[in-house]
Amino acid sequence: MEVALNTLFITTEPAYLKLDHDTVVVEREEEPTKTLPLLAFSSIVLCGRITLSYALIARCAADGRTITFLDSNGRFRARVEGPVSGNVLLRQAQYIALGNEAKTTALARNFVAGKIENTRRNIMRAARESGDAASEEALRATGSRLRVSLDRLRTASDIAVVRGIEGEAAHLWFGVFNHMLLADRDCFSIAGRSRRPPLDASNALLSFLYTLIVHDCRSALEGVGLDPQAGFLHTLRAGRVSLALDLAEEFRPILGDRLALTLINRKQVMPRDFIVRSGGAVQFTDEARKRVLLSYVERKRDVVGHPASGRKIPLGLVPHLQARLLARFIRGELEEYPPFVLA
Amino acid sequence: MLYLVCYDVNTETKEGRRRLRKVAQACKNFGQRAQKSVFEVDLTPSQYTSLVIALLKIINEEEDSLRIYHIEEPLDRNVESWGCQSLIDISKGVVL
Numbered sequence: 001m002e003v004a005l006n007t008l009f010i011t012t013e014p015a016y017l018k019l020d021h022d023t024v025v026v027e028r029e030e031e032p033t034k035t036l037p038l039l040a041f042s043s044i045v046l047c048g049r050i051t052l053s054y055a056l057i058a059r060c061a062a063d064g065r066t067i068t069f070l071d072s073n074g075r076f077r078a079r080v081e082g083p084v085s086g087n088v089l090l091r092q093a094q095y096i097a098l099g100n101e102a103k104t105t106a107l108a109r110n111f112v113a114g115k116i117e118n119t120r121r122n123i124m125r126a127a128r129e130s131g132d133a134a135s136e137e138a139l140r141a142t143g144s145r146l147r148v149s150l151d152r153l154r155t156a157s158d159i160a161v162v163r164g165i166e167g168e169a170a171h172l173w174f175g176v177f178n179h180m181l182l183a184d185r186d187c188f189s190i191a192g193r194s195r196r197p198p199l200d201a202s203n204a205l206l207s208f209l210y211t212l213i214v215h216d217c218r219s220a221l222e223g224v225g226l227d228p229q230a231g232f233l234h235t236l237r238a239g240r241v242s243l244a245l246d247l248a249e250e251f252r253p254i255l256g257d258r259l260a261l262t263l264i265n266r267k268q269v270m271p272r273d274f275i276v277r278s279g280g281a282v283q284f285t286d287e288a289r290k291r292v293l294l295s296y297v298e299r300k301r302d303v304v305g306h307p308a309s310g311r312k313i314p315l316g317l318v319p320h321l322q323a324r325l326l327a328r329f330i331r332g333e334l335e336e337y338p339p340f341v342l343a
Numbered sequence: 344m345l346y347l348v349c350y351d352v353n354t355e356t357k358e359g360r361r362r363l364r365k366v367a368q369a370c371k372n373f374g375q376r377a378q379k380s381v382f383e384v385d386l387t388p389s390q391y392t393s394l395v396i397a398l399l400k401i402i403n404e405e406e407d408s409l410r411i412y413h414i415e416e417p418l419d420r421n422v423e424s425w426g427c428q429s430l431i432d433i434s435k436g437v438v439l
Contacts, residue, residue: 009438022372026439032429037373039390040433290438 008041009293011286013048019056038065043219045070045212047289066219070211087225093330094230094243105159107246107329107337108233112166113153114250114339119173120146121342122258126180135179142176163233166249173257177202180261187271188264197281201274202260204282205292209256210248212296217251218244220319224327247322250339255315259299268295308338345414345422346391348374348382348398353406365401366409369394375430385433 008024010017016027024041026034038059043066046052052067060067061082069077097103120143127139149169156162170193178189190202198204218241221228231242233249263269273288284292300316308325318340329337348370352363370376373394374384386394395411402409415421424430431437 006433006437011438015439020371021368028439034429034431034439035371036375036431036433036437037371037384039373040385041437293438 006041007297008036008044009047009290010044010050011047011289011293013050015050016052017044017050017056018053019059024056038063041065043068043215045215047071064223066215066222068215090225090327090331091227091230093332094227097330098230098232098236101159103330104232105157105162107326108159108162109153109156110337110339111233111246111249112162112169113150114341115166115253116146116150116153116169117339117341118250118253119169119257120150122253122261123173123176123180126261129182130179131182132179138179139176142172145172159233166233173253182265183267184264184271187274197277197279199280199282201269201271201282202264204274204284205260205263205269206256208284208289208292209260209296210252212293213248213251213255214241214244216300216316217247217319217323220323221247221326223320224323226323226327226330247319247326250322250341251319254342255296255299259295263292263295305343307341307343344388344391345383345385345418346374347377347412347414348384348394349410349412350380350398350402351408352380352402359403359406362401362403362407366398366407369397369401372397375433377428377430383430 010026012028012031014029018025018027019038020035022038023035024038024044026036044060045068047070050069057067057080059065061080064082067080069079071077097107123139123143123146127136127143130136130139146169149165149172153162153165156165174190174193178185181188188200188202190200193206194200194203195207198207218228221243226243228241228244229239230236231240231244231246234240234242234245236242268291269288273285273291275283275285277283297316300314302315303312304315304318305311306313306318306321309321313321322340325334326337328334350366350370352366353359354363367376367380370382370384373386373390374382377383384391384394398409
């Protein structure tokens with residue numbers, strides 16, 4: 001399996017992208033034109049008002065390279081998709097699994113278990129690194145509560161209960177978020193989760209990273225031929241990539257939460273990187289968005305152990321492997337879907 | 344793996360100038376131009392094979408020369424650069 005993990009991000013607007021042989025040519029105002037080989041990229045993400053030539057769109061669709069349009073705040077706007085690919089029998093099995101309560105609940109349970117275990121590990125790690133006794137105690141207490149959530153999850157046979165446990169765990173995580181901040185506490189403290197729009201810098205950072213994770217999970221699912229909209233934990237809604245959101249759960253603590261904390265604690269993002277708009281919405285500066293994107297791509301290149309396959313692979317490839325395991329579970333070739341847990 | 348592709352194409356004839364353009368385009372499809380007839384390409388083994396096949400189809404081995412250097416990691420120690428050029432490190436993700 002060979003998946004180029006690279007993404008071409010275009011964040012300077014306005015810009016025009018066109019195809020020239022096997023290269024993509026990026027034209028921007030007052031900047032020299034850049035020519036880059038297409039084979040280096042498996043997806044293109046455009047932030048803001050970027051236009052593309054028809055030939056480039058057609059080529060990306062033919063190669064299965066996803067093009068995603070985000071607005072300048074990182075919110076999803078549109079996506080260009082080629083012909084539906086993959087295996088119709090796999091998709092049929094997926095829809096049948098969707099009607100099978102036992103299978104649906106088992107999957108939802110494992111997505112949530114992956115998320116909670118990764119979150120718990122983040123919290124325990126922060127407790128070890130925390131210099132403050134009160135914070136450490138609060139973090140350890142939350143860590144044990146999450147362990148209890150995991151035990152309860154194991155016996156949950158109703159999907160509503162699974163969703164309830166997930167909600168509680170998310171609440172617990174945001175409850176101790178401020179204890180994990182080691183720098184710029186005034187700016188990055190949060191009162192809870194806020195989105196559409198995010199009302200503080202941390203929420204803006206998290207929302208942005210979550211959008212990128214969902215984009216990657218969606219590509220991974222489409223790569224194996226699963227329908228990214230037919231999700232198990234997330235209910236079906238027109239236009240929502242519920243299965244990508246399901247798969248993203250286990251990666252949010254790793255590629256989202258922990259990366260956000262690292263960026264804040266290492267002062268790679270700082271209070272001056274955020275702008276407050278009228279109405280309270282908080283946005284990144286252009287320069288900070290580039291920095292965050294590069295850190296995200298860099299994080300995906302870190303090599304990690306993949307327990308289910310016993311291999312060491314770049315973190316960015318893990319969603320692709322998980323999508324394969326998911327397909328095997330849906331086909332009935334695996335007893336259980338093993339969520340990814342970062343060692 | 345990073346490779347350095349260098350070529351000399353005899354441009355005395357119209358046919359030669361045509362080969363030069365084709366070689367340059369083939370290199371552009373796989374990597375970035377570092378200098379006039381020097382390209383840096385970061386490729387997987389199968390992509391590398393495709394590039395070599397593409398180049399050998401274009402050049403005339405009687406008149407042109409092609410040299411490819413394999414560059415060992417770590418790149419920051421084995422590649423040094425001075426002067427003006429606008430190479431992007433594609434392997435680390437590209438944000439424009």
